Amino acid sequence: MKAIQMREPGGPDVLSLVDLPRPELDTETDVLVRLEAAGVNPVDTKIRSRGTLVPQTLTAVLGCDGAGVVEAVGAGVTRFKPGDAVWFCYGGLGGPRGNYAEYAVVDEQVAQPKPASLDFVQAAAAPLVLITAWEALYDRAGLHQGQQALIHAGAGGVGHVAIQLARLAGARVAATVSGPEKASFVHELGAEYAINYKEESLLHCLSDWTGGRGVDVAFDTVGPEVFRQTIPAMAVYGDLVTILDPAGDLDLKEARNRNLRISLELMLTPQLGGLPEALAHQGEILRRCGELFDDGKLTIHVAETFPLEQAAAAHRRLEAGGATGKLVLTIG
Template sequence: MKAVVMSAAGTPDVLEVRDVPMPKVENNADVLVRLHAAGVNPIDTKLRSRGNFYPDRSPAILGCDGAGVVEAVGSGVQQFKPGDEVYFCKGGLGGPRGNYAEYAVVEEWSLAKKPASLSFAEAAAAPLVLITAWESLYDRAQLQAGQRVLIHAGAGGVGHVAIQLARLQGAEVATTVGSPEKAEFVRQLGATVPILYKERDFVEAVMEWTGGEGVDVAFDTVGDDTFFKTAPAVKVYGDLVTILEPKPEFGSLKTARLRNLRISLELMLTPMMEGLLDAQRDQAKILSQCARLFDENRLQIQLSHTFPLEEAAAAHRLLETGSMTGKIALTMG
């Protein structure tokens, strides 16, 4: 089968299209999926530029997100059969198991039925950002109806999904964006207060919106100094969730401590990296619930660009320019 592989870390040019052995059903829980599309995420570009998590398993196929049709199943598989359309987040962290390829083998517990209302490319763009936003808002921050939440980079991959999930929970949303066009986009998703962060201090805007109290929950998808600058925008005893590692060279936790903030870290890859099967099943359940929301027209994914599998390097270059609206996917023809 054709796959995009990397043998060393570097620029997008290290991504090469090669013929590689097709994966096979080897275990009872294995499901062979003929991939129609793969999502492209920032984790992919980071692994490509810095090196993957398993450097001894080279060459590696990137791509955590996939969507396709079941081709074959192991003897113990009960929930899926050949012909089923599925989507998932599994693989792509190093070695031969990734989704920049024509086929992938995925364990049954990581799969969910693809939303019928989405194309394969749209479905492939969704899993990682859906699980990240869901776990951050619902599990880490325990967001409640009537609360106010600040979401950074609301027009981005995680951000645009997080706005919708917050609104579905009955929360009000303020979000930072980089342009008037993105401000209009997030309004359409349900954001009450788009903040053009290049023109106005977001803490000032939040305090004006909340009458000087601060938001109940802040969700940081940007990291670096943005994480530390967000603390004054959160109410005393509020929640601050980040998907990036807080690094001391960018700031201090003094304000967060004074405000008694509950700080949570979110990495949706942990169940995969640590081999936590129950947690992987829980994430598949999130995808199943989101599939229902998609098909009820209560949730949408913004797919901004698609590239043929062979143009994975171009997809990486586009993603690394920053300021993306929505998501990118690769298609397999």
């Protein structure tokens, strides 16, 4: 099969198109998927530049997100049959199992039926960002109706679905953006307030928006400096969730004074730790999101697509920054 492989860490040019053996079913609950598309995520570029997350592997087929058609199933599979369309988030952390390829093997508990309202490109764009946003807002922060929530980088891959999930929970939403076009985009998704972080003070804007009390929930998808700037903009007893390392030299005195609950979100933990119950929970998140897509309550925005052989170009585009929504590789 055709696949994109990295043989060593480095820049986008370490990604090369190769021929690899088609993966085999290893267990009775495995599903072989002929991939139609694969999502491109920041974790892919980090693994490419820094090295694999799976120990003792150097080469890797990247790509956590996939969507395609079931080609074969193990003897114990009960939920799928050949010909079924599926989407999932699994693989891509090291070794040969990833989704920048024509075929992938996943356990049936990880895969879910593709939402009928999404094509394969849209379905491949969605899983990782949906799971990340769901776990951060619902599982970590316990976001609920009537709260005021801040979503950083609201026009980004995770941010634009986080806005929608926050609104579905009944929260009022503010989002940070880099300019007027992205402000219009997040308003269309349901954000009540768009803050241009290049021109406006986060603290002053949120103080005005919340009547001085601060936001109940904040979701950081950017990094340490943004995390630090968000602390004084939080309400007392608020929830601050980040998907990044907030840095070891962080002064948490103000967070402690506000009695904040700080949570870390890494949706890759179930894969890295081999946690079947947690993987099943992520599969359930996708199932429920699939229903939301088909009910017209959730959308995914694909900014640009690239053919499989142009994976390096997709990485360059992602690392350049500024994309609205997601990038996707098309396969076949």
